Amino acid sequence: xxxxxxxxxxxxxxxxxxxxxxxxxxxxxxxxxxxxxxxxxxxxxxxxxxxxxxxxxxxxxxxx
Numbered sequence: 001x002x003x004x005x006x007x008x009x010x011x012x013x014x015x016x017x018x019x020x021x022x023x024x025x026x027x028x029x030x031x032x033x034x035x036x037x038x039x040x041x042x043x044x045x046x047x048x049x050x051x052x053x054x055x056x057x058x059x060x061x062x063x064x
Contacts, residue, residue: 004062005046007054022054026061 005043 004055004058005050008050020026022051026058029062031062 007026010022012015
C-alpha cells in the first residue's frame with residue numbers, strides 16, 4: 001500500500017510531460033505483499049492528500 005500511496009503522490013516533471021502527467025502509468029509491475037501494523041496517524045495524515053480515483057486505478061492496473 002505504501003508504494004501505491006507513493007505512486008499516488010508522483011507526477012512526471014520531465015520536459016514534455018506538461019499534459020497528462022498524473023497519475024503515472026504503471027506497467028510491468030510485480031506485486032509483493034507484506035504484513036504491516038496498522039498506523040492510524042499515518043492514515044489520518046495521508047488520506048487528505050490522496051487522489052482516490054488515481055489510487056483505485058493504480059491498484060486495478062497493478063492487480064492485472
